[in-house]
Amino acid sequence: MTGGAANWIDLTGRVAHVTGGARGIGAGICRALAMAGATVMVSDMDADGARATADAIGGHAMGLDVTDRNAVDRAMHATREQLGGLDILVNNAGVYIGYGGPVREITDAMWRTLWSVNVDGVFYCCRAAAAIMIDQGRGGRIINVSSTQAVSPGVGVTYDGSKAAVAQMTKALALELAPHGINVNALAPGPTWVRDGEPPKTGGQPPNRTGDPLADTVADRIARLPLGHWADPIEQGKAVVFLASSMSDFVTGIYLPVDGGWLTL
Numbered sequence: 001m002t003g004g005a006a007n008w009i010d011l012t013g014r015v016a017h018v019t020g021g022a023r024g025i026g027a028g029i030c031r032a033l034a035m036a037g038a039t040v041m042v043s044d045m046d047a048d049g050a051r052a053t054a055d056a057i058g059g060h061a062m063g064l065d066v067t068d069r070n071a072v073d074r075a076m077h078a079t080r081e082q083l084g085g086l087d088i089l090v091n092n093a094g095v096y097i098g099y100g101g102p103v104r105e106i107t108d109a110m111w112r113t114l115w116s117v118n119v120d121g122v123f124y125c126c127r128a129a130a131a132i133m134i135d136q137g138r139g140g141r142i143i144n145v146s147s148t149q150a151v152s153p154g155v156g157v158t159y160d161g162s163k164a165a166v167a168q169m170t171k172a173l174a175l176e177l178a179p180h181g182i183n184v185n186a187l188a189p190g191p192t193w194v195r196d197g198e199p200p201k202t203g204g205q206p207p208n209r210t211g212d213p214l215a216d217t218v219a220d221r222i223a224r225l226p227l228g229h230w231a232d233p234i235e236q237g238k239a240v241v242f243l244a245s246s247m248s249d250f251v252t253g254i255y256l257p258v259d260g261g262w263l264t265l
């Protein structure tokens with residue numbers, strides 16, 4: 001496809017910063033943005049992983065822990081200075097493994113650590129990037145990675161609550177930043193395969209119930225997932241290209257499930 005509609009997804013000349021881009025969904029987002037022509041700054045607290053992603057897509061890399069507010073400010077300014085601007089921010093860095101389980105077993109440290117990455121980190125990055133985008137005066141896009149579990153619990157109170165916070169922060173920022181031409185939207189991935197190998201198919205017999213309401217709910221939904229397979233990270237990346245490009249010029253404040261039909265169940 002040339003010309004016409006192809007121009008609507010062309011991100012040539014746009015600079016994107018993607019947090020948590022070393023692996024998993026973040027790496028898929030970086031790949032998709034680069035394929036659409038964006039200049040991509042890949043950041044991650046795993047600096048070597050960020051470099052590996054950047055090398056694979058012809059992008060740029062930096063180490064960044066999103067819980068460090070001063071480092072976040074420096075990283076967003078460095079992106080602008082090194083790459084000539086900041087047009088697209090994707091807040092993808094997040095944690096979930098090791099933070100689930102019954103509420104009585106969640107420690108203060110687990111709660112604080114997860115919220116410092118999943119919520120504080122998103123806030124710090126939005127604050128720094130919005131200031132730059134407003135100063136540039138050429139609009140922008142902010143895409144916050146939430147989860148289907150913002151509205152359909154699965155991992156537990158710590159994670160599910162954090163992703164609901166991200167979804168609502170997105171709406172508030174969309175309203176505030178609209179006068180500056182900055183669209184703010186949330187991506188809500190469903191089950192996405194971030195390990196080695198092809199995304200597995202789902203379906204088959206509903207699993208035996210374990211008695212753990214969260215685990216049983218997730219297992220039931222995965223067994224009945226309408227589109228029948230885990231997502232590949234590039235499928236999340238395609239939706240980010242939609243939210244980053246002219247395809248979504250009139251879209252702001254939405255929560256976009258990319259979930260194989262999970263939320264229909």
Ligand SMILES: NC(=O)c1ccc[n+]([C@@H]2O[C@H](COP(=O)([O-])OP(=O)(O)OC[C@H]3O[C@@H](n4cnc5c(N)ncnc54)[C@H](O)[C@@H]3O)[C@@H](O)[C@H]2O)c1
Nearest residue numbers: 020022023024025045065066092093094147189191192194
């Ligand atoms: N995989 C899924 O099924 C799924 C579903 C819904 C939402 N999500 C969300 O998508 C995002 C990516 O998830 P994933 O499955 O690819 O995870 P992942 O664990 O594979 O990758 C997360 C990346 O974030 C980085 N990271 C963690 N803490 C960081 C910090 N403090 N600062 C900077 N980088 C940090 C890690 O180093 C890693 O590279 C997360 O926000 C997650 O909550 C994932």
